[in-house]
Amino acid sequence: MKEMYCSLGISEKVYEYGEEVLSTLKGRFQEIDEGAEYHQLKVIDAMRKEHVGEACLYGTTGYGYDDIGRDTLEKVYAELFGGEEALVRPQITCGTHAIALALFSNLRPGDELLSIAGKPYDTLDKVIGLRDEKGSLKEYGISYAETGLTSSGDFDFEAIKKKLNERTRIVWIQRSRGYAVRPTLSAKAVGRAADLIHSLRPDVAVMVDNCYCEFVERAEPLSLGADLIAGSLIKNPGGGLAPIGGYLVGKRVLVENAANRLTAPGLGKEVGASLEVLRSLYQGLFFAPTVTASALKGAIFASKLYEGLKVEAFPLADEPRYDIIQSLVFRKSEALIAFCRGIQAASPVDSFVRPEPSPMPGYEHEVIMAAGAFISGSSIELSADGPLREPYSAYFQGGLTFPHAKLGILNSLEYLYREGLVVL
Numbered sequence: 388m389k390e391m392y393c394s395l396g397i398s399e400k401v402y403e404y405g406e407e408v409l410s411t412l413k414g415r416f417q418e419i420d421e422g423a424e425y426h427q428l429k430v431i432d433a434m435r436k437e438h439v440g441e442a443c444l445y446g447t448t449g450y451g452y453d454d455i456g457r458d459t460l461e462k463v464y465a466e467l468f469g470g471e472e473a474l475v476r477p478q479i480t481c482g483t484h485a486i487a488l489a490l491f492s493n494l495r496p497g498d499e500l501l502s503i504a505g506k507p508y509d510t511l512d513k514v515i516g517l518r519d520e521k522g523s524l525k526e527y528g529i530s531y532a533e534t535g536l537t538s539s540g541d542f543d544f545e546a547i548k549k550k551l552n553e554r555t556r557i558v559w560i561q562r563s564r565g566y567a568v569r570p571t572l573s574a575k576a577v578g579r580a581a582d583l584i585h586s587l588r589p590d591v592a593v594m595v596d597n598c599y600c601e602f603v604e605r606a607e608p609l610s611l612g613a614d615l616i617a618g619s620l621i622k623n624p625g626g627g628l629a630p631i632g633g634y635l636v637g638k639r640v641l642v643e644n645a646a647n648r649l650t651a652p653g654l655g656k657e658v659g660a661s662l663e664v665l666r667s668l669y670q671g672l673f674f675a676p677t678v679t680a681s682a683l684k685g686a687i688f689a690s691k692l693y694e695g696l697k698v699e700a701f702p703l704a705d706e707p708r709y710d711i712i713q714s715l716v717f718r719k720s721e722a723l724i725a726f727c728r729g730i731q732a733a734s735p736v737d738s739f740v741r742p743e744p745s746p747m748p749g750y751e752h753e754v755i756m757a758a759g760a761f762i763s764g765s766s767i768e769l770s771a772d773g774p775l776r777e778p779y780s781a782y783f784q785g786g787l788t789f790p791h792a793k794l795g796i797l798n799s800l801e802y803l804y805r806e807g808l809v810v811l
């Protein structure tokens with residue numbers, strides 16, 4: 388094995404340090420494998436219950452009336468995530484679109500959206516109208532309020548009570564932290580918040596940005612009290628095979644509102660041809676538990692490997708995980724750049740591409756990105772990025788298989804090692 392890694396450019400020292408780190412992670416990896424097993428059984432159970440048949444794998448064209456594959460897939464998602472109804476569509480273009488759909492369809496002029504885990508993901512600024520944009524919620528007369536987490540990373544229930552008012556219609560909870568510095572929220576924490584909010588205001592819907600959290604924990608937010616979850620199919624639930632799509636699952640009325648907004652009032656879920664993607668959406672969902680487990684193992688391996696080299700890791704290798712994101716604080720731009728280049732060079736696609744920091748729309752600083760993915764922009768595949776600013780943190784995620792994640796992480800360290808940015 389060592390020879391194999393060496394022939395791929397990993398030096399003996401890096402390989403041996405990696406093996407030493409891995410030997411300490413056996414117990415943790417076993418837990419993750421058990422989680423994958425649990426979710427694999429759940430996925431198969433849902434597919435059996437909903438009678439997924441061969442006919443479901445073929446798509447429709449045109450209006451997409453009576454698309455049995457699309458309708459059955461939505462039943463599978465509803466069953467799996469514990470909701471009454473689901474909307475799982477290639478016409479939902481990405482995670483931001485799924486979230487925007489949930490919000491626009493369930494808020495009316497005069498309503499207020501209350502985010503209780505601080506400022507949502509950057510791409511939602513213009514959806515909400517925090518930065519001016521045509522067609523934002525703000526333009527429709529929908530206001531926005533926010534409470535942050537406490538210093539211990541919990542919801543600030545006192546502040547939430549104060550901010551809830553007669554106009555509040557949706558309480559929004561983003562679980563994964565995006566580029567913010569805060570812990571990811573567990574399904575249990577979301578459930579506790581939902582219970583409190585419902586006890587104060589039964590008419591308020593608790594909606595959850597579930598991006599990167601699917602299949603990480605055994606519990607999912609809907610079974611603990613949330614009303615709607617939303618996410619992207621080119622993250623965890625697409626299993627790396629879904630080429631496009633987003634999902635919403637939750638209370639019937641909330642999902643029906645979203646369907647009427649995605650298509651048109653009166654058409655709702657009845658239209659929307661699935662074209663050629665259904666087989667990938669089903670097969671991707673089938674693979675999603677083990678793919679998510681591979682990504683989790685990669686994240687834990689990376690944190691342990693770099694922790695040992697005095698790079699700050701969030702979360703730490705031994706901490707509980709509620710999403711697949713790992714951040715590593717390099718403190719030096721050269722180290723962040725070398726890390727991303729090492730990840731890129733270990734990719735199955737575009738391994739020969741050398742990432743360079745460059746300006747990005749919506750970002751103040753240059754950003755460097757590593758992504759050698761089969762599906763463009765897919766972040767369930769091994770990928771990393773980071774803004775070129777203090778403290779030079781890399782955000783790292785994905786890995787369809789653990790051997791690929793392992794190679795990518797070892798190669799990132801190889802690049803740092805060769806440039807003298809770490810000492811082994």
Ligand SMILES: *Cc1c(COP(=O)(O)O)cnc(C)c1O
Nearest residue numbers: 481482483508563565596598619
């Ligand atoms: C990825 C992500 C989004 C947005 O999804 P896109 O598919 O990139 O539009 C929203 N929220 C969180 C927490 C995310 O991780």
